[in-house]
Amino acid sequence: MTNRYAVVLAAGQGTRMKSKLYKVLHPVMGKPMVQHVVDQLNSLALEKVITVVGYGADKVQDVLGEESHFVLQKEQLGTGHAVLQAEELLKDQEGTTIVVCGDTPLLTAETLEALLDHHDNEKAKATVLTAKAPDPTGYGRVVRNNINTVERIVEHKDANEQELTIDEINTGTYCFDNKALFEALQQVSNNNAQGEYYLPDVIEILKQDNEKIGAFQIMNMDETIGVNDRVALAQAEKLMKKRINEQHMRNGVTIIDPDHTYIAPNVQIASDVVIEPGCVLKGETSIGSDAVIGPYTEISDCVIGSETVIRQSVAKNSDIGDRVQIGPFAHIRPEAKIADEVKIGNFVEIKKSTLDQNSKVSHLSYIGDAEVGKRVNIGCGTITVNYDGENKYLTKIEDDAFVGCNSNLIAPVTIGKGAYVAAGSTINKEVPEEALSIARARQTNKEDYVKKIKNGNKE
Template sequence: MSNIFAIILAAGQGTRMKSKLYKVLHPVCGKPMVEHVIDHIGSLEVERVVTVVGHGAELVKETLGDKSEYVLQAEQLGTAHAVQQAEPILGSLEGTTLVVCGDTPLIRPETMQALFAHHEANHAKATILTAVAENPTGYGRIIRDAAGQVAQIVEQKDASAEQQLVKEINTGTYCFDNKALFAALKQVKNDNAQGEYYLPDVIEILQKQGEVVAAYVTENFDETLGVNDRFALSQAEELMRARINERHMRNGVTIINPATTHISADAVIGSDSVLLPGVIIEGQTVIGEDCKIGPNSHIVNSQIGNNTTIHSSVVLDSQVGNETAVGPFAHLRPQSTLGDHVKIGNFVEVKKSKLGDDTKVSHLSYIGDAEIGSNVNIGCGSITVNYDGKNKFKTTIEDDVFVGCNSNLVAPVTLKKGSFIAAGSTITKEVPEDALAIGRARQENKLGYVSKLNSK
């Protein structure tokens, strides 16, 4: 295959989205639409990718980073005009160029690859990605001649009654001989109702020059969905979610109710793991094998070990070890690290803390800014008092420490190895190794006091 390039059209404002967010940055399954497109392109052997930006240019650049080069379409004068902005980068190069819209997140890399292959096999100067639509209303129709070759693209408003019956439609994705593309763009006129320069006009120009124009029909119309409003965005989300869930299930993951399970495009899940209803997995999350997640758990950008259970809990930007149990109703806030065989029970919150192997925080506790060793027991209702209203302080708990219920560990403080904290204590200074610490008022009983109160 010749050198291949790609141009992503991402300059339109997307007024029908009725949003402050630039259209191609609206997420589908947790990832901006345009990032789906560029990642699909990135799985091919593409030499250079150029993204045409306009409205929201800086945000698009920030999102895509060095995955692409960029050109600015300062004034939106149509799709042909947008592609023409890439000429300073690509215009002189030999090869084949894919042109794809940044609001088409569902086109698979396999479909792009098949489009390239069809283009080369037919020695075409242009190849249109087409699809068969049960309801083609609104789409440009692909009109073929008696030999089955593309004769023209007819827009809906210009189509005759007979042409409107045609169900093969133009998806807006193309392959071009690169030099032929930029030569033809110079001949595109804007003598139309919108006063814009349209990319499909390049097809007609090449045909009049006697060049071969081909069309590749994708098997799945849904892939070609372009997102122009919130309804189409919801359709794309549903289709992408089903695709992602199917991939994981075919790779050995059990999803009890796919309709209520949302998994990001970049998540990795090991075989024999089970996802219960209502699970949401976002970002670059990696879940090991033989895990049980849910119901109604939310995991974001986290790493979960093997044989671990996350029960009805929230895990954000954290690491959880092997054979560990979290929940129900626990909250791991960012920068939390749990070792192996750890237990985080119901209504426990952990923030920016490290817990060693075999440590247990079973219920109703807050652990913040702490480093906790192995085989530590944190009793019910205990907290690390890490904030004085201005600054955060660290609590250090070494191995084999037992912290009784309702203890306040006022940071900065260290509990040395094997020490024991009596229930109800407030600890403000270091506890030596193997020592018992009691930090509470001595109990005093007032005999007969209740009878005196009742007699008044």
């Protein structure tokens, strides 16, 4: 197999997006468009991926990092001019170069691999990825000759009436013999309606030199959508969501309502998980088998164990064990570590805390900056008072402790193993093992108080 290279075109401003965010950085399913493209290319056996940057160059390089080489197109003078910026890195290389637009996030590695293989098998100097378009308006047309080979590609604005009737369109993705590409680019002119150097003109130049031009027609045009405005962005988001959800369902995940379930590209879900309506799963989340997620749960960058149930809750950047019960309406904030068979009930907030096996925080509590042992029961309305206005402090609740309802634990403080804290207590000193701590005001009853104030006597 010949050496293979890729050039990603990501230099255009994208004015139709009407956004301060550079076009190829607009996210589709939580990931920038250009990142989708480069990820797919990097899953192929390529020698080098080169991204052509222009507007927002620094930000694109920050996103892609070491996943790509970069060249700068200082002036946006067309796609041919953009590819030419990679000349110094590629012109002397033997092999095949694939050119892909950075605003085509739906292209798959399978399609790109098939295009490369077709190009190599046909021994073509150039191969165009084409598709049949129900409405080809705005697309370059693929003009074939009387023996059905590619004659040229004409841009919509430069097409005549007959050419405008053609429904086979250029998707903007190509394969070229690398040396032939850069030799032909030297001959491309800007004698057209836009005054730009078009990459498709390379096809005609190679054709005039009697070189073989191929075409590989993709069956699903949706995969080739280029995102130029917010309407196309929403369309790409919808198609990507459908693709991701269908893949999970084919892998054994039950998604009750796929149209209203959002699963980001890097989320991993084991078989026999049930995802109920309205869920949003983002980032590097992974979910173990037989878990139930939802409804209306949002999870970001979490590890979730098997048989865990989370309902109507939010969890972020945390580790959650097996057979855990969370929700409804719980908030698991970053850096929580929740061990197996823990129960987190309704209106409970957990932040940067560890809860060991079989412990329970059943309702209406805040547990922040805490270490909670095994089999601990934390009553309703308990608060770990972790912040003094300047610093955060640790609360430790050891194994088998029982914290009564409406207790304030003023950190730093330790509740010893097996200790009890009476309901309504404010604890600011260590509670020894197996002790009962009562820290509340003594109850005082004033007889006939109501009768006196009604008679105007407020003594």
